[in-house]
Amino acid sequence: HIFEEEMLRKKLSNTIMDLKGNIRVFCRVRPLVLDDSTKMPSTSYPISIEARGRGVDLSYNGQNKSYMFDHVFTHEASQQEIFVEIEELVQSALDGYKVCIFAYGQTGSGKTYTMMGRSNDLEHKGLIPRSLEHIFQTGQSLLPHGWVYTIKVSILEIYNDKIRDLLSMDRLVGGKKFLIQHIPKGNTTVSDLTIVEVHSVEEASSLLHKATQRRSVGRTQMNQHSSRSHFVFTLRISGVHETTKKQVDGILNLIDLAGNERLSKSKSTGDQRKETTEINSSLLCLSNVITALSRKCGHVPFRDSKLTYLLQPCLAGDSKTLMFVNISSDPSSASESFTSLEFARNVNACGIGIPQRQTKMLPSDSP
Numbered sequence: 001h002i003f004e005e006e007m008l009r010k011k012l013s014n015t016i017m018d019l020k021g022n023i024r025v026f027c028r029v030r031p032l033v034l035d036d037s038t039k040m041p042s043t044s045y046p047i048s049i050e051a052r053g054r055g056v057d058l059s060y061n062g063q064n065k066s067y068m069f070d071h072v073f074t075h076e077a078s079q080q081e082i083f084v085e086i087e088e089l090v091q092s093a094l095d096g097y098k099v100c101i102f103a104y105g106q107t108g109s110g111k112t113y114t115m116m117g118r119s120n121d122l123e124h125k126g127l128i129p130r131s132l133e134h135i136f137q138t139g140q141s142l143l144p145h146g147w148v149y150t151i152k153v154s155i156l157e158i159y160n161d162k163i164r165d166l167l168s169m170d171r172l173v174g175g176k177k178f179l180i181q182h183i184p185k186g187n188t189t190v191s192d193l194t195i196v197e198v199h200s201v202e203e204a205s206s207l208l209h210k211a212t213q214r215r216s217v218g219r220t221q222m223n224q225h226s227s228r229s230h231f232v233f234t235l236r237i238s239g240v241h242e243t244t245k246k247q248v249d250g251i252l253n254l255i256d257l258a259g260n261e262r263l264s265k266s267k268s269t270g271d272q273r274k275e276t277t278e279i280n281s282s283l284l285c286l287s288n289v290i291t292a293l294s295r296k297c298g299h300v301p302f303r304d305s306k307l308t309y310l311l312q313p314c315l316a317g318d319s320k321t322l323m324f325v326n327i328s329s330d331p332s333s334a335s336e337s338f339t340s341l342e343f344a345r346n347v348n349a350c351g352i353g354i355p356q357r358q359t360k361m362l363p364s365d366s367p
């Protein structure tokens with residue numbers, strides 16, 4: 001029986017092998033929503049965004065640009081269709097992998113919708129609640145095979161390059177330093193950060209709910225609830241096999257990045273201007289890190305931002321990274337969509353192209 005388990009584990013590792021160490025980029029185009037019709041296009045040039053196959057065509061400022069990604073989801077793609085494409089990646093955290101999934105895009109492009117979905121709406125549930133369900137269900141189904149999992153949650157935001165603990169009521173009280181330290185076995189600790197062991201989807205969801213309510217929201221002219229911070233949801237997943245005592249330690253980071261606004265468009269001044277500058281520099285740093293990793297550069301500038309320093313162990317080595325680039329099909333967002341697609345093209349150039357989807361594994365095929 002133990003031999004069989006080992007064989008299954010090997011099979012899973014091989015399947016996931018080709019996903020390791022490579023960044024994938026998925027593009028998601030969001031549909032027009034009611035609010036869009038009231039805004040005037042920001043440009044007099046005709047613009048159009050068309051998604052076909054793995055490509056996106058953008059006509060903007062009299063130029064035609066084409067982009068290719070590992071996957072393109074049109075405005076018709078449902079939350080379920082998206083989850084089907086990433087559930088294997090999520091599941092690999094149970095097998096000891098370090099996984100990061102980012103949502104990148106301007107404010108209003110659908111990042112939070114992709115990550116969180118709409119609360120109290122089952123059909124529109126996003127990637128975080130779906131991942132929680134999947135992790136707990138799969139963990140349960142592995143119990144009869146001798147695997148016992150411990151799952152811990154931490155939720156933080158990075159605002160103006162400072163960490164805020166979203167699971168602590170007194171996160172704004174001084175004295176907490178939130179120092180990031182990299183410890184052996186490729187893990188990270190953050191001093192003073194609240195880490196809670198959870199035993200059910202419900203427990204984890206209630207923490208998630210609390211955290212999202214505490215997230216910083218600002219009021220730029222782009223969107224009155226625009227999120228100005230990077231939201232980092234982390235599951236630390238440890239599994240031990242009862243008989244073999246074999247241990248696996250995986251991490252799943254699900255990150256709703258701050259909007260990549262342009263200073264001129266968000267008309268921000270003072271504090272908001274500082275925010276926008278900080279956000280843009282940390283996003284640039286993320287892109288630099290990804291590029292340096294893919295080019296196998298000796299120096300990777302992880303330390304240039306809190307976000308990349310925090311995620312260093314999960315971005316380097318054998319980890320798996322997926323970036324959703326969210327763009328809006330709304331014409332008034334054309335210039336931001338252009339910026340996002342250009343950013344994504346750089347990031348995507350780092351990958352080697354996604355292999356065809358593997359045959360779906362049953363949970364019992366896991367560790």
Ligand code: ADP
Nearest residue numbers: 030031033105106107108109110111112113114
């Ligand atoms: P962001 O987090 O990037 O600022 P949101 O996720 O808040 O953007 O999306 C802006 C609005 O568009 C929200 O009302 C959201 O519900 C809606 N929306 C975004 N993506 C989709 C989608 N794929 N399908 C339907 N509505 C969407």
Ligand code: MG
Nearest residue numbers: 111112113227
């Ligand atoms: Mg948002």
